[in-house]
Amino acid sequence: MKTVKLNNGVEIPILGFGTYQITEPEEAEKAVREAIKAGYRHIDTAQSYMNEEAVGKGIAESGVPREELFITTKIWVENVSYKGVVTSFERSLHRLGLEYVDLLLIHQPFNDVYGAWLAMEELQKAGKIRAIGISNFAVDKAVDLAEFNEVVPQVNQIEINPFQQQSKNIEALKSEGIMPEAWAPFAEGKNDIFNNPI
Numbered sequence: 001m002k003t004v005k006l007n008n009g010v011e012i013p014i015l016g017f018g019t020y021q022i023t024e025p026e027e028a029e030k031a032v033r034e035a036i037k038a039g040y041r042h043i044d045t046a047q048s049y050m051n052e053e054a055v056g057k058g059i060a061e062s063g064v065p066r067e068e069l070f071i072t073t074k075i076w077v078e079n080v081s082y083k084g085v086v087t088s089f090e091r092s093l094h095r096l097g098l099e100y101v102d103l104l105l106i107h108q109p110f111n112d113v114y115g116a117w118l119a120m121e122e123l124q125k126a127g128k129i130r131a132i133g134i135s136n137f138a139v140d141k142a143v144d145l146a147e148f149n150e151v152v153p154q155v156n157q158i159e160i161n162p163f164q165q166q167s168k169n170i171e172a173l174k175s176e177g178i179m180p181e182a183w184a185p186f187a188e189g190k191n192d193i194f195n196n197p198i
C-alpha cells in the first residue's frame with residue numbers, strides 16, 4: 001500500500017481502517033481481523049471507542065507480522081495530562097496486547113495538552129510510540145504546540161471530506177511540518193454523498 005512520510009521519517013499507510021462505533025467486542029475483533037486479511041495495514045482506534053481490547057485480538061488473529069502493521073490509538077480528554085498519558089497509555093498498550101503503537105494522538109484539544117505532549121515525547125524517545133500527533137486541533141493551537149515544544153506533531157487528524165475541504169488549514173499544517181490525516185473521508189455518509197453528482 002502507498003505510504004506517506006511523516007516529519008520524523010515514519011511511513012503511514014495512506015488508507016486506514018477506522019473502528020469508531022464498533023463497540024460490540026466480537027464485531028470489532030472480526031472487523032479488524034477481516035480488514036487486515038482484505039489488505040488494510042493501518043488500524044485506527046482510541047481509548048474512547050471502548051474497543052482497544054477487541055481490536056488487539058483482531059490484530060493478533062490476523063497473523064500478519066506486527067512490523068507490517070500501523071496501529072493508532074488516541075488519548076481521551078480526561079487523560080490529557082502528563083500523568084494521565086503515562087498511566088492510560090500503559091493501559092491502552094495492555095488492552096491492545098502490543099509492545100508499542102505506531103501513532104498516538106491527543107484526541108481533542110482540551111485539558112493539559114502541554115503536559116500530555118511532554119509525556120508523549122518521552123514515550124516516543126523510549127521507543128513505545130513511533131509517531132506522536134494530535135486530533136481536532138485548530139491550526140493556531142497546532143502551531144502553538146509545534147513552535148514551543150521539542151517535537152513537532154507528526155499528524156493532526158481532522159475532518160476532511162468534500163463538504164469539509166479545509167484547503168487553507170491543510171496548507172498551513174503542511175507548512176508547519178504537520179501531516180493532516182482525514183477522519184470521516186466519506187462525510188460519515190451524510191449529505192447523500194454517494195449520490196452527489198459532483
Ligand SMILES: NC(=O)c1ccc[n+]([C@@H]2O[C@H](COP(=O)([O-])OP(=O)(O)OC[C@H]3O[C@@H](n4cnc5c(N)ncnc54)[C@H](OP(=O)(O)O)[C@@H]3O)[C@@H](O)[C@H]2O)c1
Pocket residue numbers: 017018019020021044045107135136157158182183184185186187188189194
Ligand atoms: N479523531 C476523531 O475525532 C475522529 C472522529 C470521527 C472518526 N474518526 C476516525 O475516522 C474513521 C472513519 O470515519 P467515519 O467512520 O466516521 O466516517 P466515514 O468513513 O466518512 O463514513 C462512514 C460512513 O460511510 C458509509 N459508507 C462507506 N462506504 C459506502 C458506500 N460505498 N456506500 C454507501 N455508504 C458507504 C458507511 O456506511 P455503513 O455504516 O453502512 O458501512 C458509514 O456510515 C472512524 O472509524 C475513526 O477511526 C476519528
